[in-house]
Amino acid sequence: GENVEQHPSTLSVQEGDSAVIKCTYSDSASNYFPWYKQELGKRPQLIIDIRSNVGEKKDQRIAVTLNKTAKHFSLHITETQPEDSAVYFCAASLGGGADGLTFGKGTHLIIQP
Amino acid sequence: AAGVIQSPRHLIKEKRETATLKCYPIPRHDTVYWYQQGPGQDPQFLISFYEKMQSDKGSIPDRFSAQQFSDYHSELNMSSLELGDSALYFCASSPRTGLGGEQFFGPGTRLTVL
Numbered sequence: 001g002e003n004v005e006q007h008p009s010t011l012s013v014q015e016g017d018s019a020v021i022k023c024t025y026s027d028s029a030s031n032y033f034p035w036y037k038q039e040l041g042k043r044p045q046l047i048i049d050i051r052s053n054v055g056e057k058k059d060q061r062i063a064v065t066l067n068k069t070a071k072h073f074s075l076h077i078t079e080t081q082p083e084d085s086a087v088y089f090c091a092a093s094l095g096g097g098a099d100g101l102t103f104g105k106g107t108h109l110i111i112q113p
Numbered sequence: 114a115a116g117v118i119q120s121p122r123h124l125i126k127e128k129r130e131t132a133t134l135k136c137y138p139i140p141r142h143d144t145v146y147w148y149q150q151g152p153g154q155d156p157q158f159l160i161s162f163y164e165k166m167q168s169d170k171g172s173i174p175d176r177f178s179a180q181q182f183s184d185y186h187s188e189l190n191m192s193s194l195e196l197g198d199s200a201l202y203f204c205a206s207s208p209r210t211g212l213g214g215e216q217f218f219g220p221g222t223r224l225t226v227l
Binding site: 031032034036041042043044045046049051089093095096098099100101102103104105106 | 144146148154155156157158159160161162163168169170171201203207214215216217218219220221
């Protein structure tokens with residue numbers, strides 16, 4: 001089955017700086033790569049996703065890059081703000097209609113004021 | 114906008130008891146997924162349904178079963194509960210149309226087994 005590795009497990013950055021979280025996956029058939037933000041005790045919230053026919057996608061301060069050859073994808077957050085503090089999960093799936101997501105272990109992002 | 118509804122939000126059970134968790138997907142979403150998240154862990158995929166049929170299966174224990182009904186809501190039935198079943202259980206839904214894959218999570222049911 002799919003295996004997703006995520007680094008770092010904790011990331012502390014100064015407010016206004018950029019944050020980068022990296023993930024690798026094992027199944028070359030995986031086709032869909034979402035990122036979720038989860039605050040303590042709350043639901044995972046989909047913040048951005050990318051499919052294997054796209055190399056990069058951007059939404060305001062958030063961007064995701066995908067290197068399918070290397071089986072590697074990354075989340076970039078620019079101009080970080082205190083409300084960006086949360087746990088971020090990357091995930092992968094075959095991208096079909098009802099395929100379950102395999103998540104990474106998560107990155108605890110701390111924005112220092 | 115309407116979101117995924119889960120009930121109950123909190124549930125306390127004794128070991129060896131049974132529990133039923135309910136999920137009502139976003140309107141016009143016909144695919145439902147169940148995930149289990151232990152403290153400090155990532156969500157683990159359990160099972161998914163499309164058009165009332167089981168579609169994908171993950172690490173769901175044999176003690177658990179689930180189904181999707183004609184109105185697309187889903188129920189997760191858990192029997193012979195163990196202490197290790199204490200976790201947040203999330204339901205997610207997605208629309209079948211389009212590229213597929215986008216999953217929107219409900220608020221979760223926090224299950225505590227004593």
